Amino acid sequence: MTPYDPGADVIEVQRAPIPGPVRGTYRAFGETLRGLKTTFARIVEGPSTLQYPEEKTPVYPRFRGRHKLHRFEDTGLEKCVGCSLCAAACPADCIRVVAAENTPENRVSAGERYAAVYEINLSRCIFCGYCEVACPFDAITMGHDYEMSDYTRSDLIFTKEMLLAEPIERTPLRTEGE
Amino acid sequence: MTPFALVTYFEPWWIQIIKALVIFGVAFAILPILTVYERKLLGRFQGRYGPNRVGPFGLMQPLAEIVKFATKEPSRPTTSVGYLFRIAPAIAILTAVAGLALVPFGDVQTIFGYRVGLYGIDVSVGPLYVFAFAGISFYGIMLGGWSSGSKYSFLGAMRAAAQLISYEVSQALSLVGVIITAGTLSLTGIVHAQRGMWFFIPQFAGFLVFMLASFAETNRAPFDLVEADAELVGGYFTEYGGTGFVAYLFAEYMNMMVVSGIAVTMFFGGWLLPFGIHPPGWVDPIVVIVKILLFITFFIWIRATLPRLRYDQLMSLGWKILLPLATLNLLVTAILVAS
Numbered sequence: 001m002t003p004y005d006p007g008a009d010v011i012e013v014q015r016a017p018i019p020g021p022v023r024g025t026y027r028a029f030g031e032t033l034r035g036l037k038t039t040f041a042r043i044v045e046g047p048s049t050l051q052y053p054e055e056k057t058p059v060y061p062r063f064r065g066r067h068k069l070h071r072f073e074d075t076g077l078e079k080c081v082g083c084s085l086c087a088a089a090c091p092a093d094c095i096r097v098v099a100a101e102n103t104p105e106n107r108v109s110a111g112e113r114y115a116a117v118y119e120i121n122l123s124r125c126i127f128c129g130y131c132e133v134a135c136p137f138d139a140i141t142m143g144h145d146y147e148m149s150d151y152t153r154s155d156l157i158f159t160k161e162m163l164l165a166e167p168i169e170r171t172p173l174r175t176e177g178e
Numbered sequence: 179m180t181p182f183a184l185v186t187y188f189e190p191w192w193i194q195i196i197k198a199l200v201i202f203g204v205a206f207a208i209l210p211i212l213t214v215y216e217r218k219l220l221g222r223f224q225g226r227y228g229p230n231r232v233g234p235f236g237l238m239q240p241l242a243e244i245v246k247f248a249t250k251e252p253s254r255p256t257t258s259v260g261y262l263f264r265i266a267p268a269i270a271i272l273t274a275v276a277g278l279a280l281v282p283f284g285d286v287q288t289i290f291g292y293r294v295g296l297y298g299i300d301v302s303v304g305p306l307y308v309f310a311f312a313g314i315s316f317y318g319i320m321l322g323g324w325s326s327g328s329k330y331s332f333l334g335a336m337r338a339a340a341q342l343i344s345y346e347v348s349q350a351l352s353l354v355g356v357i358i359t360a361g362t363l364s365l366t367g368i369v370h371a372q373r374g375m376w377f378f379i380p381q382f383a384g385f386l387v388f389m390l391a392s393f394a395e396t397n398r399a400p401f402d403l404v405e406a407d408a409e410l411v412g413g414y415f416t417e418y419g420g421t422g423f424v425a426y427l428f429a430e431y432m433n434m435m436v437v438s439g440i441a442v443t444m445f446f447g448g449w450l451l452p453f454g455i456h457p458p459g460w461v462d463p464i465v466v467i468v469k470i471l472l473f474i475t476f477f478i479w480i481r482a483t484l485p486r487l488r489y490d491q492l493m494s495l496g497w498k499i500l501l502p503l504a505t506l507n508l509l510v511t512a513i514l515v516a517s
Contacts, residue, residue, distance in 0.1 A: 038483070
C-alpha cells in the first residue's frame, strides 16, 4: 500500500511560529497590558459623542436642507414669478405652483405673475437641489434646516407662507476649516 | 461539639439580625449603582457617555429599569419545567448573598457597649464556606439553563458547568498559599496576618491565578462563554424576563462583589491601610468598600479590553496553565513556610 500522496495542487499553508513559553507568556501578558493601555487612553481622551438634541451637528455652507423662498430686500416683493420651472425640474414631483396675474392694486411679485399657491411636499422631497438650479430668479434656495420630522404627513406640506417666513435658525453652520 | 465548623459568636442574637440586615441592605443599595456604574464606565472606555438621560448623570437609570422589569408580565416557555424555572434564579441570588456574609468589612468594634464584628459571620472554615456556596451557585445557572427547555439556555448551562468546575479547582488552590502563609482559615484572622505585608506581594502568582479564575467564576468577560450574547443570545437566562432576569443580573453583580471582597480580604489586607495609617474603626467598612469598588473597576476595565476566549482556549488555560501554576505556587509556599 502506497502512502497517501496529496499531489501538487495541495499547497502548504504558511503558519506563524507557535510561540514558546517565554514568547507565549509575553503574548498573554504583554499584549493584555497593551490592550488595557489602549482602552484607558479612551477614558483620558473623553467621549466623542455629540449629545444630539442639545448639541447639533454643524452643517456646511452648501448643505441642502429645507427650502426657503425669498423676497427682494428693498421692495419686499416676492422673487418668485410663478413660472413653475422648479416644479418641472423636480424629479420627485413634490412642488405645486399655481400662478396668478399681478394687478396694480395687488402687486405681490416683481414680475408679471406671481405664485398664488406654492407648496412643497417635504415627505416626497429628496433634497436634490434641482429646483434651486432651475429657478431663473433665485427665488427658491435650499436652507440649512434639517430637523423636519412631524407627526402627520399633511404637516409636511409646506405652504408659501411657511417657506417665505424667516426660518428659525436651529442649525449651526460649520466654521472655516472645521 | 461543633456540628459543622466553629463559629465564634459573641454578639447577642438581635445584633446578629441587625448586622445581617445592614450588610444585606448596603449591598443591595450598591448593586443598582454598580449596574449604572459599569455601563457608564464601559461607555467611557468606548469613547461614549453611557446612560446619562434619566435623572442627574443617569443615576436614576436602574430605578427606571427595575420598575420596567417588575411590571413585566411573567412568562415561561411551554417546554420549561415550571418549579425549577422559578427556583433557579432564587438559588443564584441566595448563594451570592450567602457568600457576602463572609466578607469582613471591619474588625470587632464596640458600639453602644456591645462588641460587634463588622462582618456577617466569622467561621473557622472561611474560604471553604465560600467555595461551598460557589459550588451551589452553579446549580442556579445549571437548573435555570436546563429547565428553560431552550437549546441556547441548555448550551449556556453546559458551558457554565464545564467552566465553573475547571476554574474552581485553580481558584481554591491559589488561596491555599495564602492560608498556609497566614496559618488560619478565618478570614478576619487572615486580615490580621497581613499587618506586616499584604499577601499579594509574597503570593503574587497566587493572586494572578485567583483573579483569572475569578473572572471565569463570575462569568465575566473574557470568560463570559456562559452568557456569550453574540452566539447564545444570553446563555442560561435567555428565556428569563422580568424579575427572573433581574435576579440573575443581581446575582452576577453580587458574585462580583463577593469575589472582589474575597480578593481584598485575602490579598489586599481587608480593612488595613498601607504606610502604617490606623484610622478609627468606623472607617474600616468604607476602606473595604472602596477596595471592592476598585476591583470591580478592574473587572469592567478587563471587560472593555479583552475579547471572549474560544472554548478550547478556555479549557487549556484552566487546566494546562492555571492549575499547574496554582499547584506550583502552593508547593513553593509550603516549602518556604515549612523550612
